[in-house]
Amino acid sequence: MDAASFVDECTVHVRGGAGGSGAVSFRREAHVPRGGPDGGDGGRGGDVVFVADPNTTSLLDLHRAPHRRGRAGGNGSGMNRFGADGEDVVVTVPVGTVVRDRDTRAVFADLVEPGQRVVVAAGGRGGRGNASFATRHRRLPRFAERGEQVDERALRLELKLIADVGLVGFPSAGKSSLVRALSSATPRVEAWPFTTLTPHLGVARAGDTAEGTPIDIVLADVPGLIEGAADGKGLGIRFLRHIERCLVLLHVLDAAPFDPDRDPVADLAVLRGELRRHDPSLLDRPQVVVLNKVDLPDGHAMAELVREQLLDADIGVTDVLEVSAVTGHGLDALRYRLGALVAEERARVGTTRVEAPVDEEVVIRLTAPGPDFEVRRDPDGTFLVVGRRIERWVQMLPLEDGGAVRYLQGRLRRAGVERALVAAGAREGDDVAIGDAVFEFAPDLDDLPPEERAEVLAAEAEELGELDDGLGP
Numbered sequence: 452m453d454a455a456s457f458v459d460e461c462t463v464h465v466r467g468g469a470g471g472s473g474a475v476s477f478r479r480e481a482h483v484p485r486g487g488p489d490g491g492d493g494g495r496g497g498d499v500v501f502v503a504d505p506n507t508t509s510l511l512d513l514h515r516a517p518h519r520r521g522r523a524g525g526n527g528s529g530m531n532r533f534g535a536d537g538e539d540v541v542v543t544v545p546v547g548t549v550v551r552d553r554d555t556r557a558v559f560a561d562l563v564e565p566g567q568r569v570v571v572a573a574g575g576r577g578g579r580g581n582a583s584f585a586t587r588h589r590r591l592p593r594f595a596e597r598g599e600q601v602d603e604r605a606l607r608l609e610l611k612l613i614a615d616v617g618l619v620g621f622p623s624a625g626k627s628s629l630v631r632a633l634s635s636a637t638p639r640v641e642a643w644p645f646t647t648l649t650p651h652l653g654v655a656r657a658g659d660t661a662e663g664t665p666i667d668i669v670l671a672d673v674p675g676l677i678e679g680a681a682d683g684k685g686l687g688i689r690f691l692r693h694i695e696r697c698l699v700l701l702h703v704l705d706a707a708p709f710d711p712d713r714d715p716v717a718d719l720a721v722l723r724g725e726l727r728r729h730d731p732s733l734l735d736r737p738q739v740v741v742l743n744k745v746d747l748p749d750g751h752a753m754a755e756l757v758r759e760q761l762l763d764a765d766i767g768v769t770d771v772l773e774v775s776a777v778t779g780h781g782l783d784a785l786r787y788r789l790g791a792l793v794a795e796e797r798a799r800v801g802t803t804r805v806e807a808p809v810d811e812e813v814v815i816r817l818t819a820p821g822p823d824f825e826v827r828r829d830p831d832g833t834f835l836v837v838g839r840r841i842e843r844w845v846q847m848l849p850l851e852d853g854g855a856v857r858y859l860q861g862r863l864r865r866a867g868v869e870r871a872l873v874a875a876g877a878r879e880g881d882d883v884a885i886g887d888a889v890f891e892f893a894p895d896l897d898d899l900p901p902e903e904r905a906e907v908l909a910a911e912a913e914e915l916g917e918l919d920d921g922l923g924p
């Protein structure tokens with residue numbers, strides 16, 4: 452994969468499908484002039500779902516098509532027919548994808564297991580048909596709910612590779628050669644004059660556990676770091692995140708650098724400095740140093756010279772190993788050492804460093820339930836009732852219908868909205884805005900004709916399950 456097609460971060464816009472609308476319909480039967488209401492409910496809107504897929508290696512598809520939307524639910528119809536649920540839209544993402552809110556950066560999900568799913572945008576609820584609104588006191592409701600509309604949400608996706616060992620080093624230090632040598636059955640590698648442009652993974656068999664089961668470790672090869680990488684110099688910065696989840700760091704130092712001003716001790720100081728600036732906690736991880744290219748005479752001499760210096764430097768380096776990716780020298784020792792450290796770390800922190808607890812049931816609901824609303828006052832005197840659930844009620848009801856308005860008013864009263872408005876100083880006739888609708892505040896039912904008032908109160912009471920029909924239990 453070339454650098455252009457490797458995309459490891461992107462912004463996406465997701466939206467659940469709108470719910471289908473409920474139907475207004477009345478039964479038609481021979482000899483019955485007007486039957487009861489039989490308008491069915493609308494279907495649920497489809498979700499947008501992300502699934503971690505080992506065969507997806509980049510966020511390229513999402514980067515190219517960043518708007519994803521669940522299908523709308525079907526509308527209900529007469530004879531109590533329900534609308535079909537909208538289809539989900541399932542998007543595969545690479546294993547290791549972290550899903551955040553674009554603006555707050557809060558982590559919603561960390562898809563670290565193959566097959567792990569997260570609903571990143573839930574579809575809207577289907578509207579109820581008029582049959583659902585029939586009560587003894589509202590026998591012929593002439594309204595139904597519209598489907599729930601859901602808002603779009605902007606997410607930030609970041610791929611962070613999942614590996615046990617992260618290789619860091621200057622360009623040409625021999626990281627890719629080492630990964631190839633450690634991953635293959637025959638450790639010798641051919642000269643490979645290509646600089647690495649995108650991170651990739653290799654797997655090494657690293658010895659056996661105490662019980663004799665082989666330990667496979669995953670190595671992450673990333674483009675070389677240079678001084679200033681943490682500030683954006685070179686390719687390195689873009690890829691530093693791919694070592695964040697590694698359990699063990701492997702510093703690959705060139706023991707025979709072309710540049711006479713460089714030496715492994717100074718190189719290591721630069722590498723550690725860049726890591727610290729990216730994330731200081733990286734330096735708390737076990738760090739193994741290899742002096743590579745000891746097959747070259749210069750390399751061997753240099754390694755002899757700096758070995759003790761590196762061990763004495765008091766920077767938490769526990770191992771300094773001399774290796775050659777070309778001859779295979781020292782690779783068995785390296786493999787076993789990495790295997791032991793990785794096994795220890797797996798036991799200590801788990802197989803993966805996750806950003807958020809893995810929860811199979813994660814659903815990012817844009818339609819979070821809850822009574823929560825608040826009353827605010829606009830400078831122009833309008834009272835605003837703000838709260839997702841309440842705004843949805845308003846959005847879903849056809850307010851041109853008197854019956855729907857009375858139904859809504861009852862719901863608002865029971866939810867405590869009317870009381871909260873009075874407490875905030877609202878008076879009869881003041882403007883009250885909820886979502887896109889503006890109402891004139893009418894805190895009581897005094898302006899209704901008495902029989903209608905009784906009907907409204909009785910209907911409300913029945914919905915609350917408190918109706919006393921005088922017949923006893």
Ligand SMILES: Nc1nc2c(ncn2[C@@H]2O[C@H](COP(=O)(O)OP(=O)(O)OP(=O)(O)O)[C@@H](O)[C@H]2O)c(=O)[nH]1
Nearest residue numbers: 622623624625626627628643646647675744776777
């Ligand atoms: N003699 C010798 N040459 C080596 C050894 N390891 C790597 N090389 C050579 O060093 C050069 C760079 O090796 P790479 O493995 O591409 O280095 P890298 O660290 O992956 O480089 P970037 O991807 O640019 O960061 C290549 O020409 C390799 O053949 C070694 O142990 N001995």
Ligand SMILES: [Mg+2]
Nearest residue numbers: 626627646647
């Ligand atoms: Mg490389």
